[in-house]
Amino acid sequence: MQNTQTIIMFVVFIGLLYFMMLRPQKKQQEKRQEMLGNLKKGDEVVTIGRLHGIVDSIDQETKTVTLDCDGVYLVFDLSAIGQVKPSKEANEEKVDSDKKVEE
Template identity: 35%
Template sequence: MADSFLILAQAPAGGASPLVNMGFIALLVAIMYFVMIRPQQKQAKTHRELLAGLKKGDEVVTQGGILGKIHQVAEQTVTLEVANGVRLRVLKRSIYAKGSIADDAQASAKSEDKDKKEEK
């Protein structure tokens, strides 16, 4: 009786083939590439293009949220004019985007004024 119990308690032989396991790992790597790595590479490429295209007179926003107009462009730094006669020197790589958020704020303020006038 003890011999029959040992036979039943043994695990069945076999399992998934190594080829299936490698295919599963390859699938996980492919999903990780398309979900994480590729979008990050695209974003880095567009940021590099943005930095390469900076020129005097462009309005930009820094990563810290400073708005300004480019006064001078050097190899690694940019001089921003944030107000009349007020200039800041920042690292070129800290430029986040071209354009001005202030324009958006002014446009929304104008639309609010319009709404108030219409209510009267």
């Protein structure tokens, strides 16, 4: 009887561990991969070192990205991109499309 309860508690613990820790982490990784996959020239980004810049070019073969930081071009690994802000053109297009929908 005692062994059965211990086994059940262990299985429940493993299940909770999966749903509370591993599953959300996997979703976060998928979201990050999607963000990096949608990265394009002109996007404003923030690196993991908190350097702000605008994407100038992306090299998928070497997985690097070149940032324009006020005329200084810096090359980073794609994995160094921490956050992507939409480009100004994308924001303008969204505002224009919102206006068209209202009309």
